[in-house]
Amino acid sequence: MRKNLNVIAAYSIMMGLIILVGTFQSWNIALSIFNLCLISAVMTMGANIQWGYAGLINFGIMGFTALGGLAAVLISVNPVQEAWSAGGINILLSLFLIIGIVLAVRFVLKRYQKSKIRNYIIAVIIISGIIIIRFVSEPGIEAIEEVNPAKSGFLGGLGLPIIFSWIVGAFFAGGLAFVIGKVALGLRADYLAIATLLISEIVIAIIKHEDWLTRGVKNVVGLKRPAPYEVNLQQTEWFINLVEKFNSSKLNLITDLSERQVALNQLVIDGSSVFVKLCYSGLFLVVVIILLILTQKALYSPWGRMMRAIRDNEEAANAMGKNVVKQHLLIFVLGSAIVGVAGAMLVTQDGLFTPGSYRPLRYTFLIWVMVIVGGSGNNFGAILGGFVVWFLWIESAPIGLYLVNLTTAGLEDTHFLKVHLIESVPYFRFLMMGIGLLLIMRYRPKGILPEKIEIK
Amino acid sequence: MDFLNALILLLNYIFVPALAYGSQLAIGAIFVTLIYGILRFANFATGDMMSFGTMIAILFTWHFQSIGLTLGFLPTALLAIPFAILIMGSYMLIIDKFVFKYYRLNKSPPVQLAMVSIGVMFVTQAVVRIIIGPSDRRFFDGEKFLIKASEFKDITGLNEGLAIKSTQVITIVVTIILVSILFWFLNKTKTGKSMRAYSDNEDLALLSGIDPKKIVIITWMIAAILATIGGVLYGLDKSFKPFTYFNNMLPIFAAAIVGGIGNPFGAFLGGYVIAFSEILLTYAYKKFFMYVLPESMEPDGLIQLLSTDYKFAVSFSILVIVLLYRPSGIFKGKIL
Numbered sequence: 015m016r017k018n019l020n021v022i023a024a025y026s027i028m029m030g031l032i033i034l035v036g037t038f039q040s041w042n043i044a045l046s047i048f049n050l051c052l053i054s055a056v057m058t059m060g061a062n063i064q065w066g067y068a069g070l071i072n073f074g075i076m077g078f079t080a081l082g083g084l085a086a087v088l089i090s091v092n093p094v095q096e097a098w099s100a101g102g103i104n105i106l107l108s109l110f111l112i113i114g115i116v117l118a119v120r121f122v123l124k125r126y127q128k129s130k131i132r133n134y135i136i137a138v139i140i141i142s143g144i145i146i147i148r149f150v151s152e153p154g155i156e157a158i159e160e161v162n163p164a165k166s167g168f169l170g171g172l173g174l175p176i177i178f179s180w181i182v183g184a185f186f187a188g189g190l191a192f193v194i195g196k197v198a199l200g201l202r203a204d205y206l207a208i209a210t211l212l213i214s215e216i217v218i219a220i221i222k223h224e225d226w227l228t229r230g231v232k233n234v235v236g237l238k239r240p241a242p243y244e245v246n247l248q249q250t251e252w253f254i255n256l257v258e259k260f261n262s263s264k265l266n267l268i269t270d271l272s273e274r275q276v277a278l279n280q281l282v283i284d285g286s287s288v289f290v291k292l293c294y295s296g297l298f299l300v301v302v303i304i305l306l307i308l309t310q311k312a313l314y315s316p317w318g319r320m321m322r323a324i325r326d327n328e329e330a331a332n333a334m335g336k337n338v339v340k341q342h343l344l345i346f347v348l349g350s351a352i353v354g355v356a357g358a359m360l361v362t363q364d365g366l367f368t369p370g371s372y373r374p375l376r377y378t379f380l381i382w383v384m385v386i387v388g389g390s391g392n393n394f395g396a397i398l399g400g401f402v403v404w405f406l407w408i409e410s411a412p413i414g415l416y417l418v419n420l421t422t423a424g425l426e427d428t429h430f431l432k433v434h435l436i437e438s439v440p441y442f443r444f445l446m447m448g449i450g451l452l453l454i455m456r457y458r459p460k461g462i463l464p465e466k467i468e469i470k
Numbered sequence: 471m472d473f474l475n476a477l478i479l480l481l482n483y484i485f486v487p488a489l490a491y492g493s494q495l496a497i498g499a500i501f502v503t504l505i506y507g508i509l510r511f512a513n514f515a516t517g518d519m520m521s522f523g524t525m526i527a528i529l530f531t532w533h534f535q536s537i538g539l540t541l542g543f544l545p546t547a548l549l550a551i552p553f554a555i556l557i558m559g560s561y562m563l564i565i566d567k568f569v570f571k572y573y574r575l576n577k578s579p580p581v582q583l584a585m586v587s588i589g590v591m592f593v594t595q596a597v598v599r600i601i602i603g604p605s606d607r608r609f610f611d612g613e614k615f616l617i618k619a620s621e622f623k624d625i626t627g628l629n630e631g632l633a634i635k636s637t638q639v640i641t642i643v644v645t646i647i648l649v650s651i652l653f654w655f656l657n658k659t660k661t662g663k664s665m666r667a668y669s670d671n672e673d674l675a676l677l678s679g680i681d682p683k684k685i686v687i688i689t690w691m692i693a694a695i696l697a698t699i700g701g702v703l704y705g706l707d708k709s710f711k712p713f714t715y716f717n718n719m720l721p722i723f724a725a726a727i728v729g730g731i732g733n734p735f736g737a738f739l740g741g742y743v744i745a746f747s748e749i750l751l752t753y754a755y756k757k758f759f760m761y762v763l764p765e766s767m768e769p770d771g772l773i774q775l776l777s778t779d780y781k782f783a784v785s786f787s788i789l790v791i792v793l794l795y796r797p798s799g800i801f802k803g804k805i806l
Contacts, residue, residue: 071584133795198790200797204584208512208723212724212786212789215720216782219780219782223777223779375595379588382585383588437603438600443596444593445593448593448594449589451585451586451589451592452593455582
């Protein structure tokens, strides 16, 4: 108990802060911060597995998040029948062609010795394959995008409950990670970072511009929900009763019956959105706890020990007969899959998929700040990092405003400096993140909750 | 005649823009490669440092414009560059003193320095946005075109016009001057040689009496010059927007790695490789073939290899291919 005191203290402070937001701003805001904190925590756990356990630097988090989001769309949206009949065959044919190309390349790689001719053959196969695919897929894509472009214009998905997408998202992200890992894991650490960063940009470019699959920048809105809708809740008997019970003391103060009804209605409306957010929080919390148990188990297992050995001294681990390349690939896939889950969760919560919103600053670098600040190699630290950094990211605007008002109190309200500073309050979050990261890296390089390994 | 038209078409839409864009990338790539070669880390704050320098130049430009100081047909920003470089240099030295120096003296692994540079990126981004705001700004003044498309048509009597923007010419001329001075400095002067020696083998360089402090300061000053000029040239040609500058970091990195990281000449050529492949692969060749081929063979489609949406993706794919087949870059840099 005593040695975990700092963990407990850190988490209580964090929960206290969120409760403070709840009482002073509103429970709605507090819960939406909490939910995104949970999602960030999942992402950080994914990055932490790669960086903290194995020392692999993955700046492609944005790409895996987007793939998870894509999974949410492809699983939950109802299939668009007309689009399938218009161009489905071409798309399926292209899919088979892609598989064919991959198999052909594999065959050449396996069958022939490494040589210049082999490289040329592979290049010819790939280039001619791409040209054939373009000819096959183009009419199909055009036909699909012409089907009711304002509302669908894409193939749609499978029409399953969106919860399934969390698992599928993991598979999508894991699959991409497998490919990237095969290509890039041999690189030196900082070049792996750049390579993954650029590959994630390619992923985003594809998601943004392949409208037949994702609707691209036209966005997919109104995804299914695993939680009830506010409008339905507001008309449900038991929910209204529940709200009445909770606020009975407040409602009893109002004597006038019609006024009381108005107040109750307002409370029901507020309560419904809080209730929906609580449903999400419950779901996300389950995911976080499951992942936490799994990652903790892995950390203390022989496998976790081996990963740390590889991280701390690759050559020595290699000499002990551990397959470094294979383990690196495995952990890269696992970590990315977790990030994919988070991406699907994010889209589930928002109920919409906006490829244009995936930007490296928000989805890659911010997650890395979380990992570093929280404590790499420590799962509790990673989750805490997700909470602290997301909390600051959201609350830095009010804090910044307060600071600006404090420092410029002597100036008039119309003074140009004050006006300018108040206008630029939203950017104080970058400043806060940067300074926070620099201070942590300098004075507490292992993060708020440093890695602590005890051999059991 | 048709052949000439086709040639002018390619010149107008591919060669000139790619040359200008490539020059801008090349300057950025040399900046990345110098920091990597001498200070030994991947600088993720590249784009934002460039936007900081550009911001200072814009502020000076506005000041000069307000007091009525202009360069006639040249953009006023050129006059602002030296002042901007001074401020940019001091900003970089301050950052180095308070941030990077500690890790350099502790001999931290490059990954840690890269992480630290992300912190610098956040801070610089915040400073730029707080001072000048996130919106799009144009600060170009002076003559816009060197040759207008219509004038060119009148003079030559061709169907296709060739428009050359003055910013494109300025970009190319400034790049040539800057890069030749830089290569002269690195290859011929004593300081430049000691910089290369330091980059090649730090311990040996220290043994032969090279002062690391001096090397670091000079590197940051050169970096400031490159960042400011590269940023201003890009801003003059297109426009200044902090977010675009941040994104430009990606093709710049691609150029530096494609050219062979740590090798300034490779980075210089890498910039053009990236720029030309981006534009060549995303240009619609329909009109070109209409001129070249006889009428019966005219193409139906746009004859575009990739849609322009994939512009960035092209450069990154080149990077991936280079990393796969030649991890040290086209022109041997450090082994990754």
